[in-house]
Amino acid sequence: MTSDTPVDARPPGGKTFFGHPRALSTLFLTEMWERFSFYGMRAILVLYLTATVAEDGLGMGEPTANAVYGTYNAMVYLMALPGGWVADRLIGARRSVLWGGVVIAVGHYVMAIPARWSVFAGMTLIVLGTGLLKPNISTMVGGLYDRDSPRRDAGFSIFYMGINLGAFIAPLVTGFLGEKINWHLGFGAAAIGMTFGVLQYVLGRRNLGDAGERPADPLLGADRRRALTRIGVGVLVLLLVLAALAVADLFTVNTVVNSLTVATVLITIGYFARIITDREISNTERSRMKAYLWLFVFAAAFWLIYDQAGSVLNIFAADRTDRDVFGFTFPASWLQSVNPILIIIGAPLFAWLWLRLGHRVSTPVKFAVGLVLNGLSFVLMAAAAQAAVGGDLVSPWWLVAVYAIQVAGELSLSPVGLSATTKLAPVKYASQMMGLWFLATAVGDAIGGQVARLAETWPEPTYFLTFGLASVLLGLGAVMFTRHISRLMAGIH
Incomplete structure (x- = not known):
């Protein structure tokens, strides 16, 4: 290692990842596998929704399937807001990424179940998990470097390559399995990909040092209890609204999609x-x-x-x-x-x-x-x-x-x-x-x-x-x- 290597690129033991902190490899692979699961499932989602029942699909009309797809993508990005808040105020970026990855994996495994209800239940879990993981893993990458480090932009460029590498490989795997063999097998491949991501994240946690270990602006004492109470009340109200819609026979795909759009x-x-x-x-x-x-x-x-x-x-x-x-x-x-x-x-x-x-x-x-x-x-x-x-x-x-x-x-x-x-x-x-x-x-x-x-x-x-x-x-x-x-x-x- 040359003497002009910035301090932030010298992790314990002197190990590096393309001249960057070793922790970057852990975050690179986590994001690569998360994007593998996300884009792998997304590549076959609409095709599965519109496939006929005889083709083991849901037989959904193309207009509704397109709206479901668009709303799903929207919710993934919308949940980045509360996901960032949870990390900053409650549990820190590191645990947010871990639990986000676990929830995403569970969501994909649910979608692998050959049942009509599984796709929407699985998508809900994936949305929640991605909201925890996606914004906070990027924050952790930034935390590996000093703010004015000349290697900071290069580190993000390497990280960005991991995103696109996962997105490139995923449709080739899930597309073949889903379209040629069984749709749920394709969803299962996405689940296995996210499982790999979680496992290597846990195994590589020793490389992360203090990155994302603590909340940036933690809520303490009464403020924390008040926030958790409000979250609990909000979730309860949401469940009651959904129950009321179900009782009134208004809990349909189109109702949910239109409501989430608004x-x-x-x-x-x-x-x-x-x-x-x-x-x-x-x-x-x-x-x-x-x-x-x-x-x-x-x-x-x-x-x-x-x-x-x-x-x-x-x-x-x-x-x-x-x-x-x-x-x-x-x-x-x-x-x-x-x-x-x-x-x-x-x-x-x-x-x-x-x-x-x-x-x-x-x-x-x-x-x-x-x-x-x-x-x-x-x-x-x-x-x-x-x-x-x-x-x-x-x-x-x-x-x-x-x-x-x-x-x-x-x-x-x-x-x-x-x-x-x-x-x-x-x-x-x-x-x-x-x-x-x-x-x-x-x-x-x-x-x-x-x-x-x-x-x-x-x-x-x-x-x-x-x-x-x-x-x-x-x-x-x-x-x-x-x-x-x-x-x-x-x-x-």
Whole structure:
């Protein structure tokens, strides 16, 4: 080890992981297996929901299945807010990640049970577990480094590779098992993946040092008891509401999906109103939050289209593409691996591009580029859908091209949005702003799930062209407001 290695990269015993703290390997593998389970299940979820009963599926209509998928994604990101709070105020990031992983694994095992009720019970557990694990494991990665360490960004880049490695491998495994053998076997493979993640996390805990060991701002004494009482009352009220809906015969999939969509939007509105009207933040911080509101809307619109890859586009892959290769029909869900491998390839290129361009291209312009590219991907999908009119099967390369354009859009918007979130955050809300960024995905996915219902009632070319052009126009509109947003950002680029 060279003498210029930063202190934070010298764990006990001198062992490193690519020159970084050994603990990074534990967190890397935990996140890789968690993403394996998440994307593995997600790759076959809509296909299972829409498969006929004769095909061992649920026989759900495509509009409802798309809405369920979108709402599920939304809840995963929405739960990052309470998950971060639990870690910061009650049990610490380390235990949050552990218990989150255990709950996720149990959720996947429940989904592996061949029963109609198991999918929704399992998804509920996965949502709760992911809310505990997802935000807090990233916090622990940051805790391995000094705030100004030159290795900090590189450490997160390695961690990000683990996310996409798990996302790439997962559909190849669960897709084959689920589509070719049995759906619940595919869900079971996701469960085993998360089990591997939990086991190696427990075995590697000695590498973690003090990272995430204690809550950042713990509740003590009477405050802790009061908070736990309120949580208990909230859970009890929720259960009573669900029981009342069941008794009134209103506890249906559509009722739950629609209610959660409305709740997601209302929570977001309330969150922004709370921050912007807070008298304790400065006028400059308030101005920056107004700029961030614009970026938030753009991001939500982006995810509304982008995350239909696992629902509308996944169904298109299953029903409209010619997947025969030398006599073997590969699973439609395998195409879900295209996105992560393109991100692995493209992320370093975009990082180099933004570094070269510097401040010549502002954050709002980068968001606009992401929206335009995202829209163009759906315009291309409209052409693919038109080619499939009449029942003809089209080449899967159409979808590969669509995903390539979307990935370019994601790399223009998502990493930039993460950076902007940290830079525009008021000091008082610095630790909560990452949860607010996750809310953009939650809102986009929740509304996108409802929008995706139209894919069944509209002609496919019309559906893709309409929302593709809408995203392009929104992106062009964002360019027109660039100067206004930049002024609101008050010196932040």
